[in-house]
Amino acid sequence: MSSPIINDDQWLQLLEYVAETYNDVTLSRGFTYFKQQRVASLIISDARVVQAKVEEEESGNYRVILNLDKPRSSQCSCPVPASCKHMAAVWMELGDRLGYPASQIMNAKMHLKRITSTTSLESTLLQLPKMDVSGWQKFLNHYTSLIKSTYDLGNYVDMLRMQLQNITKITIPFSDMDQIFFDMHQELFILRKLKEQNVQGGVSSYTSFTLYRVYDEIHTWLKQKSPLPNFTIAGVRLEQTLDYIRQQMAEESGHNYQDYGVYTALWKHWVAPDPEASHYVTKEIEALETMTMDSPSPSLSAVKAFLYLQQSRSKEAWEALEENGIFKEAPAKLFIPFLDYLYDTQKWEELVNWLRKSAAFFNRKRTKELDVYADLWTKAIVQLPQAEEHMWTILEELLPYSFRIIEEMLYEQRKWKPWLEMQIIQGHDPLYHRVNVLQPIEKETPKLLLPYYHQAIDHYVSLKNRHDYKLAVRLLKRLDKVYKKMKQTERWEHFFSGFVERHSRLRALQEELRKGKLLG
Incomplete structure (x- = not known):
């Protein structure tokens, strides 16, 4: 607890005085005297004058007088005319007795910088509700600028998260909706920083693991928070966020599709359940058509196709995918949002159609995407039994990667004879x-x-x-x-x-x- 002899404002004024008048060497020597307990006596008078004695091993004792109201008039009986180590030691002893850390006197300049930085940070944080999401991203970039990437990107992510958690220590006047969107943009920011590191250092299995882990965490977060958004209140934030992710997709090259995945997950869990979803579909398609003309990208084409499907424009959706020059090299994960949407909306015939058309893209070693693909087939034939023949034909075409899937399906469907033949x-x-x-x-x-x-x-x-x-x-x-x-x-x-x-x-x-x- 601070003493009424010196309040917090007066302590800061004292630190400013020390920072201006004492050099680092003197403060270091004074701190040594303070730790050695050489300030033998210290008395504070009613006139706010401090009298103290500092012991010297060789030169005897020196008498120090400090004036709390006029610190520049303070004196010491040693040969140094002003701002000596004895006076510094007494200032530290005084602070310690009044409940202020002596280390703040020794590091007065650094402490004042930290206070200034904190004050500036608090001021900036209070402005966050007035910023758009691009302003949030710039702030997050600046706020974490001192955190440098390491070879261990998992550790890098942990350091970013720890730094961002400090924001919660200050009360920001966010509305409930703004708080949800700001939390989401912190996740998007971490994903962006990881992608930047991949571009700079090259992609390895080690960095990819961290990237996909963060990507999965965003998907999980979006699903968990899906009941909360109210776009009647936060429609502008949604439009800003969709625009931000579109810009990120425009910068993607090749077949990364991380931001595409975030976009489609955001749409599935947040936008699609909203009664005004069709309004956002129309606006987004207009924006995407403009962007794909100016800066074609696989991710933007995929999202445009995804939104066409929301409007039941299945043929145009497939054509939008094909318009990209490297479509034939697309990964299986590109198609999962399309297939999921058709399943969620119970468009069974269209689902079977897309399962058949996309089959070749799953003809790779078994992955979770291939498992999802096969699972959607089993769900589709429950509704359309006549499609079962197509399913078995395609799964045979996907051999050997589909071997275990076929085996599991035969067992689940109690088709014992072919299952036993596979065992043999x-x-x-x-x-x-x-x-x-x-x-x-x-x-x-x-x-x-x-x-x-x-x-x-x-x-x-x-x-x-x-x-x-x-x-x-x-x-x-x-x-x-x-x-x-x-x-x-x-x-x-x-x-x-x-x-x-x-x-x-x-x-x-x-x-x-x-x-x-x-x-x-």
């Missing part, structure tokens, strides 16, 4: 799976499991070692249960007796059969 092709056997995987087949069509079990048993026996004999016995016991499920115990007994006779010379196998209680 891959060299699997019943022991490859957990028991509960095969249980539905045992229950519904146990007959289909017979070739699977018989082939595996023959294989393990052919290896002719005790370990594999044990595995063969495990399979025989399970096969016994399958025959019982089929109510064909006689068929099992006929098979098993022939099996034992066929392998009667394999003593180790016979022993394992006895241990497994299959032989008496």
Whole structure:
């Protein structure tokens, strides 16, 4: 707590006096004396005059008189005419006793700069509600300018976030809507800084990981905040934000599509649910058509196509995608917002049409986009069963990347025969799976499991070692249960007796059969 002898304003005046009249060497020496507790006595009179004694090891003691109201008239009995280390030590001791850090006296110039910077920052922060979003971005750029990128971009993002969190320590007169948009622009700012680092340092798998992580975090944030925006109140902020993202897309090259992804996510979670969404579609298409004429970019073309689709202009949407010269090289993620929109709006025939037209772009190693694509197919055929044949044809065309997807679909749809054929092709056997995987087949069509079990048993026996004999016995016991499920115990007994006779010379196998209680 500060003392009434000196208030905060008077302390700042004292710091200004010290910064003007003391050099750094003197303050450093005075701080050393202060830490060594050489200020032996300190008395403050009613006239606001401080009298103190500073001890010297070799020269004895020096008497210091400080005038709180007229610090320039302060005196010391040492040979130095003014602003000596003894006086500095007493100023520090005085501040310490009155609740002010002595370090502020020693670093008076730096502390005053910090205060000035803080005051300027507070003033700027209070102006943020009056700025447009481009002003916000300029402010965020300046506010984080001292944070330098490192090789570890994950650490760079953490440092940016820590710096931005300091803004919350000052109360800004934002409306609820402005606060939401300002929070979003902090996320967009971090994404922009990461992209700048990629351009400067080149893209590696390490930097890409951080970039995609931040990109996913923005998607999650937009989805979480989707119930909050009210564009009746914040329509201008929305238009400014869409314009900002369009400008970012215009600067993108190649097939990055990060800002395109943010734009379509913003549209899906925030704009589309709004009753006035069609109004924004019209305005955005007009702006995009102008921009693509002046500065064509893959992202801008993709967004224009995305908005055409909102107006049920499917053919024009596809043509807008194709108008870009490098469309054939487009990544699969470009199409996900289109497919999601058609699914969300339950336009099933159009969804199937787009799934078929975009299939070639998913013909790459399995990614989450390919999983999403396949999932949308399964959802579409629930509504349009007649499209199932198209789905299987396309998934076959996407082999080998779709192999696991086909396998999973066959299992989910309980198409046991082709599923088992895929297991055999891959060299699997019943022991490859957990028991509960095969249980539905045992229950519904146990007959289909017979070739699977018989082939595996023959294989393990052919290896002719005790370990594999044990595995063969495990399979025989399970096969016994399958025959019982089929109510064909006689068929099992006929098979098993022939099996034992066929392998009667394999003593180790016979022993394992006895241990497994299959032989008496």
